[in-house]
Amino acid sequence: MKVNKDGKQRVLLIDDEERIVNFLALKLKVSGYEVVCAAEGEKGLELAKTTEPDIILLDIIMPGIDGLEFCAGCADSRTCQ
Numbered sequence: 001m002k003v004n005k006d007g008k009q010r011v012l013l014i015d016d017e018e019r020i021v022n023f024l025a026l027k028l029k030v031s032g033y034e035v036v037c038a039a040e041g042e043k044g045l046e047l048a049k050t051t052e053p054d055i056i057l058l059d060i061i062m063p064g065i066d067g068l069e070f071c072a073g074c075a076d077s078r079t080c081q
Contacts, residue, residue: 008034012053014044014070016062024057041065045073048080056080 011033015021018039025035036051038044042065048056060067074080 006034008032009054010034010036010051012036012038012044012047012051012056014038014041014056014062014067015059016040017059020059041067041070041073044070048074 011028013021013024013028013035014037015024016039021037021039025037028035036047036053038047041062044056044058045065047053058067058070065073071080
C-alpha cells in the first residue's frame, strides 16, 4: 500500500447514510488512516480517480450509481486498480 505525505494510508469511504460515514470515518481516523468520503457513487468514482485511495469501503445499496455499478465503472476504466 502507498502512504500519503503524512505517512498515512488513504481510505475512500462511499455511503449515502451520513451516520454510517461519520462513525466509520471517525474510527478510521483514530486508527491512523486518512479518510476521504463520498455520499454517492458518482462522487466516489471522481474521488477514486483523483485521490488514488489504497482501499475503498463501499455501500452496495445507494441511489444513483449503486455499489455494483461503481465496481463495474472502476473495472471498465481501470480507475480503481
